[in-house]
Amino acid sequence: MDRIYIFDTTLRDGEQAPGASMTLDQKLAIARQLESLGVDIIEAGFPVSSPYQFETVKAVSREIKNSTIAALCRAVKTDIDKAAEAIEAAARKRIHTFIATSPIHMEHKLKKTPDEVLAMAVEAVRYARNLCPEVEFSAEDGTRSDVDFLCRITEKVIEAGAQIVNIPDTVGYSTPEEYGALIAALRNRVPNIDKAILSVHNHNDLGMAVATSLAGIRNGARQIECTINGIGERAGNAAMEEAVMAMKVRKDLFPYELNIDTRQIFKTSRLVANTIAYPLPKNKAIVGENTFLHESGIHQDGVIKCKQTYEIMKPEDVGREVNNIVLGRHSGRNAILTRIAELGITLSPEETELVYTRFLKVADKKKEVYDEDIFSIVNDELGRQNSFYTMEYFNIISGNNPLIPTATVKLSYNGESYQEAAVGDGPVAAIIRAIDRITGLKTRLTDFNLQAVTPNKNALGEAGVTVLIDGKSYNGRGSSTDILEATAKAYLNAVNNYCIHKNRPEGK
Numbered sequence: 001m002d003r004i005y006i007f008d009t010t011l012r013d014g015e016q017a018p019g020a021s022m023t024l025d026q027k028l029a030i031a032r033q034l035e036s037l038g039v040d041i042i043e044a045g046f047p048v049s050s051p052y053q054f055e056t057v058k059a060v061s062r063e064i065k066n067s068t069i070a071a072l073c074r075a076v077k078t079d080i081d082k083a084a085e086a087i088e089a090a091a092r093k094r095i096h097t098f099i100a101t102s103p104i105h106m107e108h109k110l111k112k113t114p115d116e117v118l119a120m121a122v123e124a125v126r127y128a129r130n131l132c133p134e135v136e137f138s139a140e141d142g143t144r145s146d147v148d149f150l151c152r153i154t155e156k157v158i159e160a161g162a163q164i165v166n167i168p169d170t171v172g173y174s175t176p177e178e179y180g181a182l183i184a185a186l187r188n189r190v191p192n193i194d195k196a197i198l199s200v201h202n203h204n205d206l207g208m209a210v211a212t213s214l215a216g217i218r219n220g221a222r223q224i225e226c227t228i229n230g231i232g233e234r235a236g237n238a239a240m241e242e243a244v245m246a247m248k249v250r251k252d253l254f255p256y257e258l259n260i261d262t263r264q265i266f267k268t269s270r271l272v273a274n275t276i277a278y279p280l281p282k283n284k285a286i287v288g289e290n291t292f293l294h295e296s297g298i299h300q301d302g303v304i305k306c307k308q309t310y311e312i313m314k315p316e317d318v319g320r321e322v323n324n325i326v327l328g329r330h331s332g333r334n335a336i337l338t339r340i341a342e343l344g345i346t347l348s349p350e351e352t353e354l355v356y357t358r359f360l361k362v363a364d365k366k367k368e369v370y371d372e373d374i375f376s377i378v379n380d381e382l383g384r385q386n387s388f389y390t391m392e393y394f395n396i397i398s399g400n401n402p403l404i405p406t407a408t409v410k411l412s413y414n415g416e417s418y419q420e421a422a423v424g425d426g427p428v429a430a431i432i433r434a435i436d437r438i439t440g441l442k443t444r445l446t447d448f449n450l451q452a453v454t455p456n457k458n459a460l461g462e463a464g465v466t467v468l469i470d471g472k473s474y475n476g477r478g479s480s481t482d483i484l485e486a487t488a489k490a491y492l493n494a495v496n497n498y499c500i501h502k503n504r505p506e507g508k
């Protein structure tokens with residue numbers, strides 16, 4: 001049986017989704033879970049793009065043993081050197097170098113002729129092969145490239161030593177039929193194609209990323225580049241859980257071997273969604289809340305009689321077994337820590353203490369603590385632990401006319417306390433203004449949502465925000481039984497994410 005390699009780029013292309021930037025610890029936690037999932041290759045980042053990216057790729061390389069660690073770089077020596085250095089400690093490593101091959105990119109972005117691009121690609125692959133035993137080449141915007149040129153460059157990079165050649169549909173423009181034909185053309189026309197693995201990489205701008213990737217597989221590609229929950233630039237990338245389950249459920253059409261332990265899918269999906277504060281649509285394929293629910297009487301009747309009438313896969317296949325244990329204030333420490341581990345969350349001893357103490361506080365206020373509460377507590381506590389700014393105190397006065405909503409906020413930063421007050425059209429505006437006065441940052445709130453973590457009256461409220469700072473979006477979230485406190489925490493979390501990425505020790 002042929003083997004399909006799963007190349008996960010959640011930590012690289014996925015992180016390019018607006019507001020999805022992750023901290024080093026968060027990336028490490030996701031990398032560990034991707035390893036448990038059985039991912040063949042984890043693309044950990046783009047090392048030359050920032051010192052932070054470099055450190056993250058280095059940390060993931062040190063820690064992960066069973067998956068190959070890939071680092072992305074442009075087809076230039078300085079980039080390749082940085083990528084090689086970042087993955088040096090990895091047990092299995094790959095340099096992933098790319099250059100655009102479409103007329104529109106070559107002419108307007110690179111300002112280079114096709115011959116110059118071809119020479120750069122060949123030189124980059126040759127150089128990378130001297131530094132790393134495994135090299136992948138990507139022809140960026142491959143689907144809008146001239147097929148003859150794509151065949152020529154593929155042949156030359158394989159000759160130069162690339163073992164994997166990836167054909168990205170960078171702008172999600174291709175259709176399944178067209179993309180399948182492109183992969184077939186490469187297989188038929190490139191004389192040395194048997195010396196390399198062809199890879200697919202599809203974006204979801206027209207909602208066809210998974211279908212297009214699978215068409216590539218049906219036509220001879222053997223690696224899929226994808227992300228958990230389909231996160232990524234703009235409309236995202238092909239969703240790994242969908243591609244994998246499509247191949248598992250339709251084994252008649254995809255008679256291939258995969259290394260993925262599908263029972264880890266749900267856990268991984270939740271970890272990613274919770275980490276970057278991207279709630280999943282209820283009807284998201286495979287991992288959405290409604291995926292295994294049956295509402296209409298006819299369907300319910302059918303499933304009672306025979307599950308397969310309306311279910312093409314079992315919830316257990318993707319790790320969605322029902323958890324019958326509801327935790328509360330009387331649950332023992334062991335039960336709580338076991339559930340946290342079952343959710344795929346790894347904590348250091350200090351983090352365990354923080355999370356456990358907070359769990360007890362939450363359990364005191366609400367009788368039953370669900371998995372979603374646990375995720376929320378963990379995010380909140382770990383977010384705070386990595387913070388530049390922490391909330392010492394806040395007070396809000398709000399009400400109907402003639403009362404003007406007013407917030408007083410006290411934050412600590414670098415061991416000092418700072419206090420400010422502000423008014424606003426509403427209490428949320430007042431809190432944000434008071435925080436901004438302390439941080440001195442120019443921010444714009446571009447998204448704000450509030451939801452109950454679980455559907456009962458004494459639920460934890462969870463606030464999610466997206467804040468634009470210095471032209472880049474940062475997500476934040478916070479939870480509390482008080483929704484204004486949850487809002488303040490979420491906003492501060494986004495500000496802290498900005499600070500982490502800017503490494504901003506100065507300022508107040």
Ligand code: KIV
Pocket residue numbers: 013098138139140141168169170171201203
């Ligand atoms: O979409 C794309 O073209 C990419 C490449 C850099 C592989 O992500």
Ligand code: ZN
Pocket residue numbers: 013168170201203237
């Ligand atoms: Zn991409």
